[in-house]
Amino acid sequence: MRFGIICPPVPGHLHGMMTIGRELRRRRHDVYLLGITDVARHASNGYVDFFAIGTAEFPPGALDSYLNTIRNVNLLTIRKGIDWAGTMCLALCRDGATAVESLGLDALLVDQCQTEGRTISDLTGVPYLSICNALNLEGDESGEAPPPFLPWTPGEGIALRCIRNRLGHRVFASMMAPIVSQTNEFRKSRGLPSIRRWEECISSLGAINNLTQGIDFPRGTQKRPMFYTGPYLDERPNDVPFPWEQLDGRSLVYASMGTLHTAKWHILESIASACASQPVQLVVSLGQWTKDSKTRELPGNPITVPYAPQLALLARAAVAVTHAGANTVMEALSHGCPLVAIPLASDQPAIAARVAWAGAGLVVSPGKATPGRLQTAISSVLQQKSIQLKAEALQQEILEAGGVVAAVNAIETVFRVTTPTTIESP
Template sequence: MAHFGAICPAYFTGHLNTMLPLAQELKRRGHRVTLIGIIDAEAKTVAGLEFLTFGKEEFPQGAMTEALNYLSKLSGLAAYSYVVNLLKKEANALLRDGLESIKNAGVDALLVDQVSVGGGTIADLLDIPLITICSSLISHPSHSVPPKYTNWKYNPTWWGKLRNQVGYAFYGRVTKPMIDVVVEYRRQWNLPLYSHPNDAYSQLAQITHQPPELEFPRENLPEWFHFTGPFHYSGTRKPVPFPWDKLTGKPLIYASLGTLVNSQVDVFDKIATACEGLDAQLVISLGGSATPESLPNLPGNPLVVEYAPQLELLQKVTLTITHAGMNTTLECLNNAVPMVAIPIAFEQPGIAARIAWSGAGETIPLKRLTVPRLRKAISQVLTKPSYKQNALRLQEAIKRAGGVTRAADIIERAVSTGKPVLTGTI
């Protein structure tokens, strides 16, 4: 049995909720799994998994709570730049502190989130297998596909590809400080420098929890790239109380802006106003950004909670109004729930563009959000059968993809053979 180290920005719920079920599945199969992260992430680690900390200098106890509170008030490029700086600091701490700790812990292989840019360098130096886990949209640059941080539609024309190329160049400049940290350590350790962004990813297996039906047509993905569908399941989530007795039995509209950039009280007000008068009940989850008591009285008297048991609630939902975070999007599709997306930051615009492209929902950019636009989109998704039909189509695609079981099969084969696991072989 192997000892896996799992590296991800565990203070981001979406990334953690992808890695934990995978870690739990490997542990169930008899492997040892250690989550590797900053000290504030330890409390989020589920029972049965070990934890190895690094970066206490940059990230002392409580530092990430303060950082995430600040982040929750940002949107767009400001939020993206702030997270790049956090990931830069984390990469430096991981490469400075984590190497000896991981070596001393006897880790045999690393599962590394695609945004944890230092993990691949540690695997190279220790000469242990690396598996890349894509917990958000696929990051691999491709001129056939718009950068994931944009809401651009898929456009395979020459000018569409040129636009994409310019977009990748822009975001490459934004992320350069983070990449420079890795370059400097690779120089110090006499490791080959990366010649392409994709070089930082595994040459054995790269796994995304997207189904392929939620991705634009892509060119030049590695032969060892796998679409397995979602990993998450409720066993890795803490129970959340919810006033089930207050549900009226009417069609349920669920609104959530996630747990990061979610301090958008005006957006919640617009959502409530747009839903007022519909023959439906609106449930709003604040994602910890505020308490229900702190909000002004919202139109239509929606049911407002600080957190919602999302996996259980989605089994009853007719429509979700979402920030288009990857986990919420996949959880909606796993329950065949169509969406209206209001992307705020990070890769959310790209996910929202794919929701619209797949036919499973509509999207409204945050800067263009008005009550009339939102009401029109909600009414359209509620009344036009094609949205539900496409959500059902993606639900079936997720069932076929194999999920966490197939992902673990791929990982085990890659580590046991030391050879690339090619697409279609598992």
């Protein structure tokens, strides 16, 4: 088969989709990433082909400019994010349909954050399946599951909680209304009927979810099939340099605060201070702070690197201190590594709430991430056997879920594909 992949142009989503792409290629399917020019390198790294969309709206360099704008979350950057998403939506609807027809695609794999799959499918007749690279965004009319992006708890049959959760889902739907409106303008211009709610853009064939049920909140309603496969990991070569010889045998604390909404510098300082007073060794993946002179000032002389071989370090780590991005959380748990979560933005507070609910770690809000509080949290995670056991139980669940192999099995089942003879991974 010939598959097209559509996802947001940010690393956390692209990494997962390219892992799926590699597995599809291993099974002799043709795979194309449909994206703006700036993400072509991700297609190359994923060993999939590339088709450029939105070249007029998003010239080379547009992505870096946008990401630098939204790193600090406020009302202005949220507005810019919505504007960007609207422009991206129209470009993808237009050029995505062109790509499907010119490439002869048989099916689309569409990140659930992208609403364009429904319109491209309606224009071309090509089916699509939704892929969750973070939380399931579908609403829950029962009020059992809280809305994404908020650190709320499940309803558990408690009336006030359920009412709160239902209202939260309505607020989230209203936030998506501008995208729905722009999509409908495009659909009208192509003679397609309007959609009423953004959720109608999620595939009726179902969604593949990179969480497992043990880490996700229970739901009262689920209108589409949901395939819980766990994180999309593969055995790709590690090409990120790291000074392994500097590890000295102490319990390893690995800290990564993400690639998009990176932590304020004082949070990194607090993490370093918290570890400096304990018998642990800290490794910090700096991200955007790589070239900042302040990196010399972190207390306790931790190992600092621009970007880290994360999976290899998590396999050794006793605890991960993280922004609670879905990828880092699930990669840590896939190694049985408990967490201290400091959620920064987007869906991170909601993912952190799931970590705490599952008992696999502790949560410290950014505003309270002082050295003392972080020292207490890290020490508690290291010493409380119950937290370690929960993380190990989730590790086993992730192993049994099947990961990227199970995800591609589900894709082939949904599209009724007979798998050709596989080839060796590139």
